[in-house]
Amino acid sequence: MEYKDYYQILGIPREATQDQIKQAYRKVARKYHPDVSKERDAEAKFKDAGEAYEVLKDPEKRAAYDKFGANWRDGQDFEPPPNWDAGFEFRGAGYTGADATGFSDFFESLFGQGHRGGQRQHVFKMRGEDQHAKIIISLADAYFGAQQTLTLNRPAVDNSGHVRTSPHRLHVAIPQGIIEGQRIRLEGQGLPGYGGSPPGDLFLEIAFQEDRLFHAEKRDIHLILPIAPWEAALGATLTVPTLGGNVQVKIPPGSQGGKKLRLKGKGLSTSSQRGDQIVTLHIVVPEAKTEEQRNLYANMAKKMPFNPRAELGI
Amino acid sequence: MTEQRIYIQGMVLNEDTRCTLADLCRLCGVNAELVHDMIEEGILAPEGRSPQEWRFTFVAIKRVQTAVRLQQDLRVNLPGCALVLELLEELEELRRISRHN
Numbered sequence: 001m002e003y004k005d006y007y008q009i010l011g012i013p014r015e016a017t018q019d020q021i022k023q024a025y026r027k028v029a030r031k032y033h034p035d036v037s038k039e040r041d042a043e044a045k046f047k048d049a050g051e052a053y054e055v056l057k058d059p060e061k062r063a064a065y066d067k068f069g070a071n072w073r074d075g076q077d078f079e080p081p082p083n084w085d086a087g088f089e090f091r092g093a094g095y096t097g098a099d100a101t102g103f104s105d106f107f108e109s110l111f112g113q114g115h116r117g118g119q120r121q122h123v124f125k126m127r128g129e130d131q132h133a134k135i136i137i138s139l140a141d142a143y144f145g146a147q148q149t150l151t152l153n154r155p156a157v158d159n160s161g162h163v164r165t166s167p168h169r170l171h172v173a174i175p176q177g178i179i180e181g182q183r184i185r186l187e188g189q190g191l192p193g194y195g196g197s198p199p200g201d202l203f204l205e206i207a208f209q210e211d212r213l214f215h216a217e218k219r220d221i222h223l224i225l226p227i228a229p230w231e232a233a234l235g236a237t238l239t240v241p242t243l244g245g246n247v248q249v250k251i252p253p254g255s256q257g258g259k260k261l262r263l264k265g266k267g268l269s270t271s272s273q274r275g276d277q278i279v280t281l282h283i284v285v286p287e288a289k290t291e292e293q294r295n296l297y298a299n300m301a302k303k304m305p306f307n308p309r310a311e312l313g314i
Numbered sequence: 315m316t317e318q319r320i321y322i323q324g325m326v327l328n329e330d331t332r333c334t335l336a337d338l339c340r341l342c343g344v345n346a347e348l349v350h351d352m353i354e355e356g357i358l359a360p361e362g363r364s365p366q367e368w369r370f371t372f373v374a375i376k377r378v379q380t381a382v383r384l385q386q387d388l389r390v391n392l393p394g395c396a397l398v399l400e401l402l403e404e405l406e407e408l409r410r411i412s413r414h415n
Contacts, residue, residue: 029388035380036402038409046387127343130379147321173321181406183376184324185341201341203379204324217410272330 004106006052006065009045014066018057025053051107061111128193128200136207137174139214139221142268143243145176150204154191172204177270179219180208213241219275221267226284227251242266242277249279257283327372332361335368342378349378355392357381357399 007014010024031037032045039045055061133152141148150172153165170189178184183205190200214221225240235253239246244266251261259281267275288294325331339346346365352358357377360368380402381395390398 026388033384033387035383036398050387130343132379147319149319171319171321173323175323175326178326179328183327183372185327186322186324189322202324203327215413270328273328 002104002106004048004051004104006056009048009052010056018059021053021056025049025057029053048104051104055107055111126194127197128191130200130203131190132203132205134205134207135172136209137178138209139211139216139268140243141174142178142206142208142216143176143221145178146174148172148174152202170202174206175270177219177268177273177275178206179268179275180206180216182206214243216268219268219273221275221277223277223279224282225249225279226282227255229283229285232256232281232283240279251281255281257281327375329371329373331372332369333372333375335360335365335370338370338374338378341375342382344378344382348382351392352378352381352395355396357392357396 010028012020012024028049032042034043034046055065135150150170152168154168183203186202188199189202192199208216214223221243231251232255236251237248238251240249249261261279263277265274266277269275288297335346335349338349358374360370362368377399384390384395384398
């Protein structure tokens with residue numbers, strides 16, 4: 001088990017006052033709240049801060065924790081000495097906060113099970129908690145629909161009453177035409193209920209993997225299509241990739257760079273909602289490498305009088 | 315030997331599904347009073363005139379769940395939740411735009 005430095009987690013000195021602890025906790029909680037923060041490990045940091053505050057806000061628990069002194073470093077291997085808490089009295093349940101299952105083994109070994117007193121003697125009933133997870137899928141999976149196997153870490157109470165996280169495997173169908181930010185609700189796949197009550201639900205939020213060619217905006221798929229100046233000027237029929245495979249697209253004569261063409265139904269569609277693919281033309285000018293090629297451009301300049309800056313008034 | 319797998323078919327919470335007040339309360343584990351307060355605060359805007367006719371989009375589920383967490387974890391009050399939700403949605407949109415520019 002790793003030693004957790006609750007002071008370091010909240011970024012405060014060991015001699016901090018109770019008020020300073022409260023302020024530090026509120027600041028960290030706001031910064032790393034999983035609904036607000038986009039940092040990768042925000043949820044873990046938020047939980048650590050909650051656990052640290054749970055101990056440090058209570059003068060008795062704090063005093064017991066402080067008995068270990070400052071010699072321990074965060075993450076160091078740790079076993080509590082026997083009778084480490086002799087002489088300290090913990091009132092009431094081990095957890096005053098609501099979400100005991102989220103706390104670490106370290107917390108559990110110090111303030112968990114043994115100090116809960118009478119709490120476990122009466123059976124209480126409660127629906128299991130909902131669980132939330134984010135899954136990252138490819139655009140192709142969203143386009144076609146897919147089947148995925150997920151592994152979620154979820155807290156479970158083992159036979160000796162300790163909370164451990166254990167992997168939980170789930171096979172989930174990703175329906176066709178799902179879009180970023182949408183959620184799939186899996187009824188009864190959340191955390192187990194207590195006292196024979198039903199389990200909670202699992203909510204999976206969809207995020208998309210970065211794609212080399214395409215990006216999604218709601219139901220529409222965007223692609224930038226490089227074309228030659230003569231294809232833009234004269235029109236052409238070109239092969240264009242879509243998530244569903246290559247298609248032929250007609251470029252009208254006289255197309256300018258930045259022009260958008262809409263390929264209906266080639267985005268993230270469901271049976272009732274249509275997504276399109278939006279193709280943005282990007283004219284690529286070939287480099288004149290030989291004398292003959294330079295002459296071609298010079299000829300064009302002579303034969304096609306053209307001021308691209310007319311709108312700027314110059 | 316191939317393993318026979320059953321893939322769970324979840325319910326997609328998307329823009330064309332609607333739920334009733336009772337559904338919303340059950341899904342989010344909240345009482346009707348809180349939903350009512352959230353409507354007053356402009357956090358939720360159901361279709362329909364009376365509570366019996368109210369229909370919520372599934373976006374409402376996310377808003378209720380987020381608001382409840384903000385209340386519990388950060389002690390944000392309801393007007394504060396309304397503000398946070400609006401700012402979060404704006405931020406989300408800005409992040410989406412900046413990702414592709």
